[in-house]
Amino acid sequence: MTLGVLVPSRRPGNPIGWIITSSGVLLMISLFTQSYGAYALVIDPGGLPGSEVMAWISSWTFIPSLFAAPALLFLLFPDGHLLGRGWLIVFWLVVATTCSTTVDVMFSLVMDDAPFEGVTNPLGIDTSGTLFANLGYFGWPGMAVGLLPAAPAMILRLRRSRGIERLQLKWIPSAAAFLPLLSVAGVIGYYLGWGMAAILPFLAPLLIPLAAGYAVLRYRPPAESNRSCGALADAERRRRPTREEPAHRHAFRTSRSFIVTRHP
Numbered sequence: 692m693t694l695g696v697l698v699p700s701r702r703p704g705n706p707i708g709w710i711i712t713s714s715g716v717l718l719m720i721s722l723f724t725q726s727y728g729a730y731a732l733v734i735d736p737g738g739l740p741g742s743e744v745m746a747w748i749s750s751w752t753f754i755p756s757l758f759a760a761p762a763l764l765f766l767l768f769p770d771g772h773l774l775g776r777g778w779l780i781v782f783w784l785v786v787a788t789t790c791s792t793t794v795d796v797m798f799s800l801v802m803d804d805a806p807f808e809g810v811t812n813p814l815g816i817d818t819s820g821t822l823f824a825n826l827g828y829f830g831w832p833g834m835a836v837g838l839l840p841a842a843p844a845m846i847l848r849l850r851r852s853r854g855i856e857r858l859q860l861k862w863i864p865s866a867a868a869f870l871p872l873l874s875v876a877g878v879i880g881y882y883l884g885w886g887m888a889a890i891l892p893f894l895a896p897l898l899i900p901l902a903a904g905y906a907v908l909r910y911r912p913p914a915e916s917n918r919s920c921g922a923l924a925d926a927e928r929r930r931r932p933t934r935e936e937p938a939h940r941h942a943f944r945t946s947r948s949f950i951v952t953r954h955p
Contacts, residue, residue, distance in 0.1 A: 698904050706771040707764065707907055711900045714760040717752045718897070725749035729806050746807040747814070751796040753893075758834045759789040761867075761899040765841035768903050769859040774844055781840045788833030795827035842867065859906040866902035870895045 698708030724745040731742030762785045766773060773782060798818045802810045818824045845867075849860045877891035 698907050702907060704771075705769075705907070707768055707903055710760055710763050710767070711904045714756040714900050718756040721749050721753040721756070724752070732810065733806050743810060743813045746802060746810050747797075747812055750799075750802050750804060750807065751793050754793050754796065755789055757893060757896045758792075758838070759785055761896045762834075762838045762841040764863065764899055764903050765838075765845040765867075768845065768848075768863055769856060769907060774848060778844060781837060781844070784833065785837040785841065788830045788837055790830075791826040792830030792834060794823060795830055798823050855910045858910045862902040862906040863899060866898040869898055 698705070698711055700708075702708050727739065728742050728746035728749055731737070731739035732746060736742075763782070766778060766782055766785070773779065798812070798814065798816055800812050800815075800817060802808065802812065845860070845863055849857065849864065852860050873891040873895035880891065
């Protein structure tokens with residue numbers, strides 16, 4: 692969350708920071724509402740108000756963070772632009788399938804995932820026989836289909852990159868390498884009876900936004916470095932006296948500008 696706030700504040704024109712921020716906010720909401728709902732429905736039934744609403748919120752807020760955010764970072768990192776117009780198809784596929792899956796879970800009459808199996812949806816809207824009833828058949832497999840071509844986009848961008856951009860891009864494949872490892876560890880741990888191992892596949896996608904945020908803050912793009920060097924050069928030229936200007940007058944002018952700048 693803190694990393695997501697720092698990136699947009701320092702790179703406001705780059706959508707990467709906003710993707711990381713929104714992903715962190717939704718994930719925190721999901722974790723809080725899940726803990727609240729689990730306490731109010733399982734540990735101490737009826738002990739807190741709004742338990743079903745909290746359980747319902749936790750059932751769909753994690754979807755964009757775990758599925759859409761990694762795919763969008765694969766497509767847009769580090770400058771916030773796609774490799775070409777052809778990648779718009781993959782981009783909108785990720786957006787459309789994530790929205791479809793989220794809406795499908797939001798309008799499900801009964802929750803299916805632990806620890807809220809069998810809890811009734813507080814919305815109480817029956818979508819049987821409507822378009823909303825079939826969104827899940829398109830959304831869940833569509834998110835996986837969208838993630839598969841998004842990963843090669845990152846690899847292709849890495850092969851074409853040079854300099855600072857290449858240093859930034861190396862962090863994403865390094866984080867993505869943990870996805871299969873943690874997924875396999877989670878499956879093995881599940882069958883061995885390790886309760887905490889079930890969360891490993893869900894923690895793996897979170898490494899990608901963390902790596903992206905660190906890389907953006909750690910390495911500055913060449914354009915920003917050039918602007919910084921240009922600003923330093925301009926400041927150095929202003930500090931030097933011209934031939935027509937006496938040295939004592941130049942010293943007075945630069946000291947006055949320094950005072951005004953530091954103490955407006």
